[in-house]
Amino acid sequence: MSPKLTVIVATAQSLKLHGGVPEAQIKEPNKEGLIRGFANLDKHIENMKNFGQQVIVTFNRFASDTDEEIALVAEHCKEKGVGFAVNTVFADGGKGAVELARLVAETIEKNTSKPLKFTYEESDSIRKKVRKIAEGDRKSTRLNSSHANISYAVFCLK
Secondary structure, eight states, X not given: OXXXXXXXXXXXXXXXXHTTOOGGGTTXXXXXXXXXXXXXXXXXXXXXXXXXXXXXXXXXXXXXXXXXXXXXXXXXXXXXXXXXXXXXXXXXXXXXXXHHHHHHHHHHHHSOOOSOOOXXXXXSOHHHHHHHHHHHHSOOSSOOOOHHHXXXXXXXXX
8 A cells, every 4th residue: 555645534523522522513613712723633633644645635625614614624624734624525526625636636746645653564474564563653551441442443454
């Protein structure tokens, strides 16, 4: 497996949820919750970069999203040094993905990902791979074997 690019999909709703906004309120404007949610996005960006991946973020726009929220996410991505594109394919069909398609093609052409860099040996057991990923990329001192950590780590395994 040799991906040319990693695309992280973000939504205002998911960022707000990770920023501590109650699920019942994530469709309401909440600049502070959105900004707090950047920590989660940043960790995903960091994890993929640690694997040698070039990263861009696509923002799946919903009707409840404000232009201010989208601008905040775009500016944050710029500060993190990752490309950003709004995706409105659900509402607009194929034309809603043109910005994303252009960014993907441009990024691959100019700065493709490096070969995948794994934090474990292929011969390691699944448990050992999970531990190495969690402790290496997440900079944890100990792995909390919660379902969330394991399912995230398994997604990254080769």
